[in-house]
Amino acid sequence: ITVILFFCNPYPNYTKMPHQRFPKIQILSLASHEIKFVLSDTDTSMANTLRRIMIGEVPTLAIDLVEIHENSTVLNDEYIAHRLGLIPIRYQAPDSLRGGDVHGAFLSHRECVCYERCPRCSVEFELEVDYDTVNPARQAQDGAGGEDDEEDHEVMAPLTITSKDLKSNNEYVTPAHFLHQDEQDESQDDGIALVKIGPGQRLKLKAIARMGISKEHAKWCPVAVATYRFWPIITINDDACSTLTAEQKQELVDVCPDRILEYDEQVSGNITVAEDAWDTATYTEDLRVTQNMMKKRPEDEDFLSVEPSTDKFIFNVETTGAMDAEEILMASLRVLKDKLNYMAQEVEKVRDMNM
Amino acid sequence: MSVNEVKNKIAVKDFEVKGTGRKGARTFAIGNEDHTLGNALRHVLMNTSKVSFTGYSVPHPSEPIVQIRVQTADPDGDAIETLKESCQTLHDQCSFVLERLEDMLPEVREDRIRMEKIIAEEGYGDDDDDDEEEGDGDGEEEVVMEED
Numbered sequence: 001i002t003v004i005l006f007f008c009n010p011y012p013n014y015t016k017m018p019h020q021r022f023p024k025i026q027i028l029s030l031a032s033h034e035i036k037f038v039l040s041d042t043d044t045s046m047a048n049t050l051r052r053i054m055i056g057e058v059p060t061l062a063i064d065l066v067e068i069h070e071n072s073t074v075l076n077d078e079y080i081a082h083r084l085g086l087i088p089i090r091y092q093a094p095d096s097l098r099g100g101d102v103h104g105a106f107l108s109h110r111e112c113v114c115y116e117r118c119p120r121c122s123v124e125f126e127l128e129v130d131y132d133t134v135n136p137a138r139q140a141q142d143g144a145g146g147e148d149d150e151e152d153h154e155v156m157a158p159l160t161i162t163s164k165d166l167k168s169n170n171e172y173v174t175p176a177h178f179l180h181q182d183e184q185d186e187s188q189d190d191g192i193a194l195v196k197i198g199p200g201q202r203l204k205l206k207a208i209a210r211m212g213i214s215k216e217h218a219k220w221c222p223v224a225v226a227t228y229r230f231w232p233i234i235t236i237n238d239d240a241c242s243t244l245t246a247e248q249k250q251e252l253v254d255v256c257p258d259r260i261l262e263y264d265e266q267v268s269g270n271i272t273v274a275e276d277a278w279d280t281a282t283y284t285e286d287l288r289v290t291q292n293m294m295k296k297r298p299e300d301e302d303f304l305s306v307e308p309s310t311d312k313f314i315f316n317v318e319t320t321g322a323m324d325a326e327e328i329l330m331a332s333l334r335v336l337k338d339k340l341n342y343m344a345q346e347v348e349k350v351r352d353m354n355m
Numbered sequence: 356m357s358v359n360e361v362k363n364k365i366a367v368k369d370f371e372v373k374g375t376g377r378k379g380a381r382t383f384a385i386g387n388e389d390h391t392l393g394n395a396l397r398h399v400l401m402n403t404s405k406v407s408f409t410g411y412s413v414p415h416p417s418e419p420i421v422q423i424r425v426q427t428a429d430p431d432g433d434a435i436e437t438l439k440e441s442c443q444t445l446h447d448q449c450s451f452v453l454e455r456l457e458d459m460l461p462e463v464r465e466d467r468i469r470m471e472k473i474i475a476e477e478g479y480g481d482d483d484d485d486d487e488e489e490g491d492g493d494g495e496e497e498v499v500m501e502e503d
Contacts, residue, residue: 021402022451027459045398046448052391117445129448220454326460333449339392340446343385344439346370351435354372 019196033179033318035325038231040312045111047228047313053332054226055214060322061089061123061173062219063207064109070204075195077148083194084207085219087163088322090176101327103334106211123173125166125207131159131197156199162191166207173209176321191336222328225318230308232281234260234273240303241271248294252304255290258282260306271304283308366419372435379427381434386420389413393421399441399448400425405432 012330039047066081073080112121135156135304163175177191178184200201214221241249246265249301253263253271260277263270274280283306291303317327366386374381385392393411400409400423408426425434457464 024449025452025455025459042448043398045394049391057391119460193472271445298406324461326456328457330453333453336392336395337446337449339388340442340449343392344442344446346385347383347435347439347442350370350372 003136018288021202024078028314028324031180031322035315035317035329037230037315037317037329038312039315042229042311044310044313045143047315049336050118050329050332051226051228051315051333054223054317054328055221057213057215057335058222058309058323058328058331059108059211059213059335060220060222061091061209061211062103062217063087063089063107063125064122064210064212065208066204067208068204070202070209071202072201073195073197074201080195080203081204084166085217086196087192088176088222088320089173090322091173091207092136094172101323101331103331104213108212109210116181117210119170121210123209124169125175125208125209126169126205127166127207128204129159129161129165129197130202130203130204131199134159135199137199152222156198159199160189160196161203162189163194165193165194172246179319179321182276217246222319222323223317226328228313228315230310231278231312231314232260232283233309234277234304235307236271236273236280236304237301238270240301244303252287252290252294255286257286261304276315364417364419368457369404373422374434377430378498379425379430379432379434379437381425383423383425383434384420385423388421390421391424395445396438399445400437403437403441403444405429405437431464 006125021041022039023046026040030037034098039050043155049072055128063081066077066083066084068077071077072079075083091105093101093105106123107121108178109117109121112118114121163177166175168174175191178187212220229277244252246269249263249271250265253261258277259278260274260281262272262274264272287304288302292298294303317325317328323331368384369386370386371386373379373384390413393413397409397411400406403409403425406425407428409424411421411423413421423438425437425439427434457467
């Protein structure tokens with residue numbers, strides 16, 4: 001493959017640095033809110049870099065400024081503002097079927113040339129909910145007895161102000177109320193609950209959302225979960241295993257709490273690796289301890305071993321709803337490329353100065 | 356703006372080269388970066404045949420500075436050039452992975468191509484803001500040309 005690349009080489013550095021391997025990605029499962037993939041042929045540094053960028057440096061939109069005009073709810077202003085900031089906000093580019101990546105659609109408000117804010121760097125939301133407008137109070141009844149008055153008043157249920165009540169001034173930007181249809185079906189509210197109000201209470205505010213990264217504040221984080229595990233390398237020494245009795249083999253299989261082995265006495269008489277061993281492996285010490293007891297001499301070879309791989313990782317990424325799952329992965333790679341471009345420019349500048 | 360607003364400290368210099376002596380041995384101090392970039396570049400440099408010694412450190416967690424040390428095997432080598440090449444390699448690795456991802460998700464590739472075509476046809480400003488539906492100017496200082 002190296003030879004073929006040499007002649008029509010889009011990656012010239014590959015031939016100068018033959019030790020370089022190019023990472024491979026294989027997607028295990030993909031939903032709109034969650035992606036599981038395997039990253040291989042690379043090092044923990046790359047995997048960790050990707051994870052760190054997904055958590056900390058992918059830009060998203062979140063409410064950053066709140067102007068409160070009226071608040072007679074039971075929660076105080078900054079409490080409500082804090083809750084507003086944590087609402088995930090989703091941008092859907094016009095004509096695009098993909099959701100989420102704000103890159104190129106908005107400017108960071110520090111870079112924007114406007115005076116205070118403008119549609120290029122921010123999105124405005126308005127929220128106005130008045131309990132009495134939604135649930136008009138019934139007239140008090142005349143002529144009833146004193147003790148009956150309380151029973152005549154209808155019990156007014158609290159009204160929940162949710163993220164559905166936020167009205168955006170940009171039709172492509174809305175709060176992400178739910179992750180998927182199942183969540184919406186199970187929920188009792190129309191969106192993310194902000195505050196509950198009762199009769200006579202009102203909430204009127206204007207919220208401005210800006211672009212930012214999670215390193216500045218966690219509200220801009222596009223993922224709920226971004227983790228990786230190591231792929232387990234399970235080696236079975238068949239020669240050594242053949243010296244074990246059937247009961248010993250069964251014991252080895254049963255001692256693993258993560259069920260990574262299978263043993264079928266009738267069919268094969270050998271210990272085999274389970275189908276989903278890569279998913280369930282947890283690298284416990286049970287196997288090693290049990291084997292040491294079975295060995296005739298401590299320095300004998302192991303019958304089985306489970307080791308975490310050093311170059312194959314299983315990623316599990318769940319979003320908050322602000323971006324689609326595969327968008328986050330692609331955005332984090334793009335962020336890394338932008339960082340490197342910037343670095344390369346700075347290096348050039350320094351080199352020109354020194355020349 | 357508010358009393359308890361937390362501002363992230365920004366490094367004074369974005370990039371600085373330290374080290375006298377031969378051109379092949381240099382320490383690069385990169386501002387506004389952390390382990391995210393440092394570890395990745397260090398790993399790429401380690402797999403470079405030209406490099407005899409490399410490492411990275413974050414001198415203090417309160418300061419957003421990462422230092423990368425490069426020493427070339429060749430006495431006449433250029434450390435800056437080596438750093439540039441490893442940036443390019445890492446950049447190519449990312450592009451490679453992005454292409455493979457688009458292979459696996461053809462709808463993403465179609466979408467990207469369609470968006471790029473739209474931007475190219477309609478020309479300026481389409482990729483900046485999307486207030487296409489608000490045809491009236493409202494007197495806002497919009498630098499963007501609005502679409503009809």
